[in-house]
Amino acid sequence: MTTRIDKRFAALREKGRAALVTFTTAGDPDYETSLALLKALPGAGADIIEMGMPFSDPMADGPAIQASSQRALKAGQTMKKTLRMIREFREGDQDTPLVLMGYYNPIYVYPVEGFIGDCIEAGVDGLIVVDVPPEQDDELCIPALEAGLNFIRLATPTTDAKRLPAVLENTSGFVYYVSIAGITGTAAPDTGEVHGAVARIKMQTELPVAVGFGVKTPEQARAIAAGADGVVVGSALVNALKASLDENDRPGAATVSSVTDLVRGLAEGLASSQTATVK
Amino acid sequence: MSNTAPPDTPNTYRSGPDERGHFGIYGGRFVAETLMPLILELEEAYERAKADPEFHAELKHMLVHYGGRPSPLYFAERLTQELGGAKIYFKRDELNHTGSHKINNCLGQILLARRMKKTRIIAETGAGQHGVAVATVAARYGLPCVIYMGCVDIERQAPNVFRMKLLGAEVHQVTAGAGTLKDAMNEALRDWVTNVHDTYYIIGTAAGPHPYPEMVRDFQSVIGEEVRVQMMEAEGRLPDTLVACIGGGSNAIGLFHPFLDDKDIAIYGVEAGGLGLGNPEEHCASMNGGKPGVLHGNRTYLLQNDDGQIIEGHSISAGLDYPGVGPEHSWLRDTGRVNYVAVTDAEALEAFQLCTRIEGIIPALEPSHALAHVQKLAPTLPADNLLVMNLCGRGDKDVFAVAKHLGVEM
Ligand SMILES: Cc1ncc(COP(=O)(O)O)c(C=O)c1O
Numbered sequence: 232m233t234t235r236i237d238k239r240f241a242a243l244r245e246k247g248r249a250a251l252v253t254f255t256t257a258g259d260p261d262y263e264t265s266l267a268l269l270k271a272l273p274g275a276g277a278d279i280i281e282m283g284m285p286f287s288d289p290m291a292d293g294p295a296i297q298a299s300s301q302r303a304l305k306a307g308q309t310m311k312k313t314l315r316m317i318r319e320f321r322e323g324d325q326d327t328p329l330v331l332m333g334y335y336n337p338i339y340v341y342p343v344e345g346f347i348g349d350c351i352e353a354g355v356d357g358l359i360v361v362d363v364p365p366e367q368d369d370e371l372c373i374p375a376l377e378a379g380l381n382f383i384r385l386a387t388p389t390t391d392a393k394r395l396p397a398v399l400e401n402t403s404g405f406v407y408y409v410s411i412a413g414i415t416g417t418a419a420p421d422t423g424e425v426h427g428a429v430a431r432i433k434m435q436t437e438l439p440v441a442v443g444f445g446v447k448t449p450e451q452a453r454a455i456a457a458g459a460d461g462v463v464v465g466s467a468l469v470n471a472l473k474a475s476l477d478e479n480d481r482p483g484a485a486t487v488s489s490v491t492d493l494v495r496g497l498a499e500g501l502a503s504s505q506t507a508t509v510k
Numbered sequence: 511m512s513n514t515a516p517p518d519t520p521n522t523y524r525s526g527p528d529e530r531g532h533f534g535i536y537g538g539r540f541v542a543e544t545l546m547p548l549i550l551e552l553e554e555a556y557e558r559a560k561a562d563p564e565f566h567a568e569l570k571h572m573l574v575h576y577g578g579r580p581s582p583l584y585f586a587e588r589l590t591q592e593l594g595g596a597k598i599y600f601k602r603d604e605l606n607h608t609g610s611h612k613i614n615n616c617l618g619q620i621l622l623a624r625r626m627k628k629t630r631i632i633a634e635t636g637a638g639q640h641g642v643a644v645a646t647v648a649a650r651y652g653l654p655c656v657i658y659m660g661c662v663d664i665e666r667q668a669p670n671v672f673r674m675k676l677l678g679a680e681v682h683q684v685t686a687g688a689g690t691l692k693d694a695m696n697e698a699l700r701d702w703v704t705n706v707h708d709t710y711y712i713i714g715t716a717a718g719p720h721p722y723p724e725m726v727r728d729f730q731s732v733i734g735e736e737v738r739v740q741m742m743e744a745e746g747r748l749p750d751t752l753v754a755c756i757g758g759g760s761n762a763i764g765l766f767h768p769f770l771d772d773k774d775i776a777i778y779g780v781e782a783g784g785l786g787l788g789n790p791e792e793h794c795a796s797m798n799g800g801k802p803g804v805l806h807g808n809r810t811y812l813l814q815n816d817d818g819q820i821i822e823g824h825s826i827s828a829g830l831d832y833p834g835v836g837p838e839h840s841w842l843r844d845t846g847r848v849n850y851v852a853v854t855d856a857e858a859l860e861a862f863q864l865c866t867r868i869e870g871i872i873p874a875l876e877p878s879h880a881l882a883h884v885q886k887l888a889p890t891l892p893a894d895n896l897l898v899m900n901l902c903g904r905g906d907k908d909v910f911a912v913a914k915h916l917g918v919e920m
Contacts, residue, residue: 287819288692288805290699291542297686309817335540336804337818362540362804366530387544389706394547412544413704 235328235356236381236404239278240439240460249456251276251498252441254332254465255490256283256299257316258308259472264482265303268472268490269320273327275491276498279441281359281463284313284333291361293416295466298473302480310337310346314353321354330383330404332359335371343371347378357381357404365397372401381405386432388412388424395435405439405461406432410446416466419445426458449500456501464497523770523847526838531720531808534844536837539719541807544703549807553721555626560728565621572617573732576650577607579614581733583740583898588868589884596751596891598884599744600871600901601737601765610874610903611730611761612643612714618729619712620647628710631655634698636663636691636757637829637876638670639903640714645679655679658697660689663828666911688822691757691832695806715758716836719807723836730764737898738768745896753778753887754900755880756797756850757829759836761902770847779839780883782825783852790815794823795852796835797843810837826855826915827875829903857882859915862905874903875912 243250253272258265272280285303289296317329331350338346338360350358358380363371365384372382381404389412390398399406408429410420420442429440442455443463452462468490475489476482526533539549559565573579582605586598603611623631631648632655635641641657648655657679664671664683674681687693702711716726741749752769754762756779769775784793793799796811803812805820813821813833825831842848853861858875861882866872873881880899888897905912913920 287687288696290696290806291544291703293700304819311817334804336812336814336820339804339809340801340814340816340818361542362807364539364541364543364546366539366546385543387542389544389547391547398543409544412706414700417704 232379234381234404235326236279239328240405243278249459249501250278250441250461251452251494251501252279252281252443252461252463253277253468253494254281254283254463255468255472256285256296256303257313258285258303258306259299259469260302260476260480260482260486261306262308262312262316264486266316266319268487269316270323271487271491272494273324275494277327277494279328279330279461281330281332281465282313282317284310284331284337286334286337289334291414293414293466295416295469295473299469310341314349317353317355328356329354330357330359331355333361335360335362338371343374347375347380350380351378355380357383359383359385359407361385365400368401376401376403383407385409388428392431395432399436402438405441406436407463408432408440408442408459409444410442411444413444415444417445419447419451420455422454425455429459449496452497453500453503462501468493520845523842523845524767526841527720527724531724533838533841535802536809536840537720537723538809539807540804540809541719542703544706548706549719551626555622556721556725559622559625569618569621572621573614577613577617578605579732580736580740581605583737583744585744586869589865592868593885593888595888595893596895596897597893598888599741599749599896599898601733601898603733603761603900603902604871604873604904608639608643608646609906610639610643611733611764612640613646614732614764615714615726615729615760616643616647616712618725620651623710623712624651626710628708629653630705630709631712632658632698632701632709633712633714634658634691634694635714636694636831637827637874638663638667638674638907639829639874641679641681642670642673642677644712644714645674645677648679649677656701657681658684658694658701660684660691660694662689663691663694667828667907668910670907690822690828692820692822699806715760716763716838717758717806717808717810717834723808723838726760727763727767727838730760731767733761733764733900734766734768737765741896741898748772749775749896749898751776751778751887751891751895751897753780753880753884753897754902755780755830755876756835756839757832757876758834759839761900763836763838765898765900766848777848778883778887779848779850780879781850781852782827782830782879783854784824784826786854787852790821790823792824793852794825794830794832796833797840797850798852800833802840805834808837810834810840811843826858827879829874829876830879851883853879853882859912861885862912871901872905872909873901874905875908877902
């Protein structure tokens with residue numbers, strides 16, 4: 232089965248360009264603003280959209296995304312509202328791949344079967360669930376794959392050659408390479424090391440590989456994109472959003488554009504990487 | 511989906527976890543990929559150590575000569591008279607070096623960390639008892655150590671913060687969330703993900719991803735194993751009733767586990783009922799007022815809302831102020847082998863004072879919860895019922911906080 236994600240990567244490969252994958256948190260700083268931002272992302276140059284499902288205890292995230300989860304929860308975001316937001320987005324956009332990213336507990340209590348069904352119905356294309364490793368695949372990954380969702384797995388600098396096949400086995404859509412051993416939004420990755428790691432992953436899979444964690448600027452994005460199929464930018468966007476809020480975390484007139492301006496810059500950075508893209 | 515696994519009646523309650531770290535539906539390994547290889551490495555290292563007589567000999571030596579084991583099994587004569595009923599014994603783990611049962615686990619894990627050639631130690635702490643025990647063994651073995659502690663706990667357990675610093679530990683204040691144990695654990699996990707190459711994480715309770723719940727239980731089981739021998743010496747038979755408080759559940763599983771298959775023994779785990787079980791924001795009784803979920807690497811009972819967001823909870827006791835519980839307890843709850851009850855802040859405070867006044871032992875606020883249940887239970891039992899309560903920590907750390915609750919200026 233070809234998914235929206237497969238189609239998007241194929242189209243970008245034709246153009247010789249890496250995908251810009253954006254991460255923002257659903258419901259940050261509130262439902263309406265977050266929906267407006269979501270609708271504006273494709274036009275600004277996001278090739279694939281990752282929406283964070285806010286969680287009270289985001290163990291793999293740094294301060295920026297922790298705070299963004301807290302803002303969303305405080306504004307009343309729930310799993311049901313996140314799915315409703317995606318349904319509303321899909322009414323006007325049938326093409327842009329959309330991936331939900333988050334932690335397992337809110338899915339587990341949803342519960343799993345209902346969540347997968349509602350994802351399909353809402354137009355979600357894939358899931359990234361940080362705390363469900365291959366060792367627990369029968370919980371969520373297999374049911375999601377069987378229902379037609381992509382299950383995108385993280386590979387990390389600690390995933391050695393011996394373990395990589397297990398990580399890749401039930402992965403679909405793309406592989407998300409976590410460029411640093413650490414949490415989101417902190418250290419900047421070393422481009423050379425990242426390219427080496429991506430090349431090693433690509434020796435074992437046909438899937439596209441996107442790189443994330445710590446990518447902040449158009450220059451960095453361009454450098455990473457020279458040796459990868461996609462670049463994920465999250466904390467930098469979340470920080471731009473945060474900077475546009477007032478002291479009570481209320482959005483201003485420029486909240487959406489503060490994020491989309493940055494996305495536009497990143498997209499231009501990637502567009503100019505065209506000829507550099509290997510593969 | 512039902513919130514409770516169907517009760518099963520296993521032949522033995524002591525064979526868990528399975529090879530994937532599950533106790534029934536509970537436990538498992540729910541961690542980010544970055545940590546997965548480390549957890550597998552830890553499991554391998556622990557399996558090797560478990561099979562190595564030298565490891566056991568070294569641990570035994572340290573437990574005796576450094577930790578002060580065995581701890582006495584003490585007949586609490588005046589409390590027994592006062593309550594009128596069961597014959598009450600205290601397992602005196604508050605007499606251990608550093609003042610609680612936490613040292614049993616820390617000695618085991620630091621020896622493992624050394625075998626794994628790890629050069630940096632991290633830990634979370636609530637009451638500060640685990641933090642102090644970690645800082646102590648890190649000092650003893652000359653390893654740098656970072657302790658994560660919530661800002662609320664730093665305030666209510668100030669004496670322990672200073673002890674950790676004296677021992678050479680760096681204490682990192684965690685302001686996220688409610689600033690208690692859960693948030694400290696999140697931050698310790700974030701540190702671990704960032705420093706995977708050299709860092710060993712000493713989890714302080716029988717929770718977290720496999721193999722921690724099993725490993726911590728094994729290191730704490732020395733408590734129950736000693737009680738078996740000591741009670742035979744004192745009374746010529748095994749006890750009838752066991753009682754322990756439940757934070758993450760390490761002191762409790764340490765007492766309970768060696769007795770789980772002695773099916774005539776009644777076992778009680780006492781959760782923190784806070785201000786009462788009516789409102790999940792106001793207690794920490796995850797098995798009495800929560801439902802199964804996934805947090806900190808394992809599936810277990812959690813305080814959470816309908817959307818799966820974790821609720822902070824509340825307890826007067828920093829060591830019990832945690833919205834989850836070790837997965838083996840969740841399984842023992844569902845199977846019915848252990849009875850999990852809750853007592854309130856006020857009941858624990860009263861028990862704290864009673865024990866201090868009539869036994870001359872100042873208990874920590876954590877085992878004061880166990881004691882408060884003993885106060886209710888003992889009078890309902892016959893005089894020949896042998897009851898053992900785990901007095902797992904001493905209350906020096908709590909005197910300032912208790913004074914405040916009693917309205918005393920110090
Ligand atoms: C004295 C004491 N008892 C009990 C606990 C709770 O932990 P656990 O349930 O793992 O024994 C703590 C935790 O800090 C403690 O300090």
